[in-house]
Amino acid sequence: xxxxxxxxxxxxxxxxxxxxxxxxxxxxxxxxxxxxxxxxxxxxxxxxxxxxxxxxxxxxxxxxxxxxxxxxxxxxxxxxxxxxxxxxxxxxxxx
Amino acid sequence: xxxxxxxxxxxxxxxxxxxxxxxxxxxxxxxxxxxxxxxxxxxxxxxxxxxxxxxxxxxxxxxxxxxxxxxxxxxxxxxxxxxxxxxxxxxxxxx
Numbered sequence: 001x002x003x004x005x006x007x008x009x010x011x012x013x014x015x016x017x018x019x020x021x022x023x024x025x026x027x028x029x030x031x032x033x034x035x036x037x038x039x040x041x042x043x044x045x046x047x048x049x050x051x052x053x054x055x056x057x058x059x060x061x062x063x064x065x066x067x068x069x070x071x072x073x074x075x076x077x078x079x080x081x082x083x084x085x086x087x088x089x090x091x092x093x094x095x
Numbered sequence: 096x097x098x099x100x101x102x103x104x105x106x107x108x109x110x111x112x113x114x115x116x117x118x119x120x121x122x123x124x125x126x127x128x129x130x131x132x133x134x135x136x137x138x139x140x141x142x143x144x145x146x147x148x149x150x151x152x153x154x155x156x157x158x159x160x161x162x163x164x165x166x167x168x169x170x171x172x173x174x175x176x177x178x179x180x181x182x183x184x185x186x187x188x189x190x
Binding site for chain 2: 010012034046082
């Protein structure tokens with residue numbers, strides 16, 4: 001599924017509630033989901049960890065919907081087959 | 096671009112470095128990128144905010160590469176045209 005299709009699916013499912021919650025409240029949910037992913041990464045339950053990965057991209061897409069940007073377009077404007085810092089593929093940054 | 100294609104692009108660009116850093120170090124980078132997104136969301140620079148959205152999905156994809164999961168598959172197993180909690184579209188959860 002394309003990134004923008006996934007974002008659109010999140011819009012269909014959650015846009016009304018997400019809009020009511022607003023950017024700040026939805027960002028806080030994203031932070032919570034990232035923390036939950038971090039907890040699962042410490043353990044051994046791969047299925048549970050996969051669900052937390054799903055939650056993080058889902059909340060990121062929801063946040064993009066409320067903020068009013070196309071997550072796919074934004075992603076490909078920064079990352080498109082070369083590192084945005086060194087312009088190489090694979091990245092050759094020395095930091 | 097499909098989610099798994101974006102993840103593959105991140106792999107081509109960054110897998111060697113990401114592998115050396117490991118899951119914990121890469122998760123910490125993801126947390127930092129989410130914090131940077133939060134800072135930009137407080138401001139008015141939409142272009143800068145879009146770049147932070149791009150960074151968050153990029154680091155999430157990098158983390159998925161190191162952890163060894165397909166982010167698209169994981170996402171669609173949890174979210175696929177209905178809310179995973181109430182099984183409705185749009186979501187009708189009452190919490």
